[in-house]
Amino acid sequence: MNKKILIIKLAAIGDVLRTTFILKGLKEKYPESSITWVTKKEASDILKNNQYINKIIFINQALKELNKAKFDLIISLDDEDEACELATKINKEKLIGAYYENGKKTYTEDSSEWFDMGLISKYGKENADELKKLNKKTYQEIISNMLGIKPSEIILNLDKEELGFAERFAKKYNLKENDLIIGINTGAGKRWQCKKLSIEKTAELADKLSKELNAKVILFGGPEEIERNQKIKERTKTTVIDAGCYNTLRQFAALVNLCAVLVASDSLAMHIGIALKKNVIAFFGPTPAAEIELYGRGKKIIAPIDCVCCYKKTCDKKPNCMDKINVGELLANIKYLLKS
Numbered sequence: 001m002n003k004k005i006l007i008i009k010l011a012a013i014g015d016v017l018r019t020t021f022i023l024k025g026l027k028e029k030y031p032e033s034s035i036t037w038v039t040k041k042e043a044s045d046i047l048k049n050n051q052y053i054n055k056i057i058f059i060n061q062a063l064k065e066l067n068k069a070k071f072d073l074i075i076s077l078d079d080e081d082e083a084c085e086l087a088t089k090i091n092k093e094k095l096i097g098a099y100y101e102n103g104k105k106t107y108t109e110d111s112s113e114w115f116d117m118g119l120i121s122k123y124g125k126e127n128a129d130e131l132k133k134l135n136k137k138t139y140q141e142i143i144s145n146m147l148g149i150k151p152s153e154i155i156l157n158l159d160k161e162e163l164g165f166a167e168r169f170a171k172k173y174n175l176k177e178n179d180l181i182i183g184i185n186t187g188a189g190k191r192w193q194c195k196k197l198s199i200e201k202t203a204e205l206a207d208k209l210s211k212e213l214n215a216k217v218i219l220f221g222g223p224e225e226i227e228r229n230q231k232i233k234e235r236t237k238t239t240v241i242d243a244g245c246y247n248t249l250r251q252f253a254a255l256v257n258l259c260a261v262l263v264a265s266d267s268l269a270m271h272i273g274i275a276l277k278k279n280v281i282a283f284f285g286p287t288p289a290a291e292i293e294l295y296g297r298g299k300k301i302i303a304p305i306d307c308v309c310c311y312k313k314t315c316d317k318k319p320n321c322m323d324k325i326n327v328g329e330l331l332a333n334i335k336y337l338l339k340s
Contacts, residue, residue: 003033006071008087008097010059010078013249014268016043017275018154019077021140021293023052025149036071038062038086045249049157062086075147079105079120096146114142133309138293153295156275158254166254173216173241175258180215182334183243183259185269186232187225194286194315195265197322199228203235204327205263210238212331213338218259220252220269221245261334266292274298279337281330285321286310299333301325 005026009019016039027033034054037047041058048056057065059082069090076087076097087099098107098115106122107115115121117135121128135142144151175181186202188195197205202219209215217240219229226245233240243255253272256262262273263281270292273280280298282289288309289300302308303321315321 003030003072004070005030005033005035006066006074006090006092007035007037008059008074008076008078008083009037010040010080010083011043012268013043013046014271017046017156017268017271018139019143020047020050020052020155020275021152022075022143022147022149023050023155024152025144025147027052029147029149030073033072036066038066038083046156048250049159050155051157052155059083059086063089066090077114077143079107079115079118081105111146114146129311132288132311135288136290139291140293142291151293153277154271154275156253156272158250158257158276162250162254163257165251166258169243169255170258175216175241180213180338181218181259182209182213182215183218183220183256183262183264183269183273185220185262185264185267186229187221188265188267194312194320194322195267196228197265197283197325199231199235201325201327203232205330206232206236206240207238208327208331209334210236210240213335216241218243218255220256220264222252261337263330263334279334281333281337283322283325283330284308285325286312286315297337299337301329301333 009016035052036055037053038057038059044056047053063086071092074087074092074095076083076099079098084098084100084105087095096108097111105120116123117128117131140151184202206217209217219232219240220243221229223245229242256272257276259278261279264270266284266287270280270282274294280294282292282298283301285303285308289302303324305321305324308321
């Protein structure tokens with residue numbers, strides 16, 4: 001019997017990407033299933049070419065498209081208004097996750113381990129944040145237990161056109177197959193100003209990678225990092241390669257795929273590096289390191305400060321958590337990964 005499954009996961013793009021780990025497990029548990037994924041338009045590109053997804057629907061079209069549908073299972077992993085509304089209104093046999101009940105957002109008991117730590121926690125935000133800090137399980141462990149599936153890898157499949165884009169970039173910058181290519185993602189989006197390594201430390205790291213490891217260093221970023229990356233290049237004493245800040249999402253991923261190692265904060269770039277099975281050095285300050293699964297291919301650097309995992313978007317504390325991240329520690333862990 002074909003089991004119809006609806007996944008509701010809208011944003012952020014990195015969270016959508018990391019949630020793809022559930023797909024293989026769902027297919028193993030329900031071999032004859034068809035999977036529909038509802039997301040936001042800006043996140044949909046990260047799901048392209050995924051062999052386990054039968055259909056992708058944008059959230060603004062979902063109620064209209066699915067109003068006559070019936071699903072055997074709805075997995076609702078977002079607490080946004082529109083996600084909860086959809087999970088509530090669509091006809092289903094079983095729901096796991098967030099929904100509306102009597103006009104209030106709530107969540108099913110079998111999803112409580114995750115949502116107890118979120119904005120709609122029945123314990124309130126302060127206690128939810130404390131639970132986040134105390135949590136030692138990865139996102140994959142929590143959600144797998146919630147769904148009763150085996151955890152698997154995050155899925156990001158690049159196509160020939162995207163791989164060709166990366167090949168042309170490599171040719172342009174004379175990047176050879178035997179070169180050690182290390183990427184540094186310099187931003188963390190508008191929302192999280194406290195996740196970024198300073199311009200000075202980023203430049204210092206780039207210089208050390210070039211001098212001590214003879215690495216070719218690529219700077220990654222989006223439109224918000226144009227000025228930032230220019231300042232980093234001006235401060236480096238060695239040559240670094242700017243990946244450009246106007247690549248599409250999948251072009252960005254294709255360029256990350258050139259790297260042997262990616263250095264990044266808890267960000268979309270980090271999730272892309274993990275999905276592409278890169279060696280990832282991930283550094284953490286305001287967000288929890290425990291949730292991140294590196295699949296044995298990376299190292300986590302956690303700021304040595306008592307207020308780590310504060311969930312603050314900005315901070316006036318001096319020194320702050322990113323000031324506490326040590327360039328020498330980043331370099332040592334990169335060397336360790338390369339040796340192992």
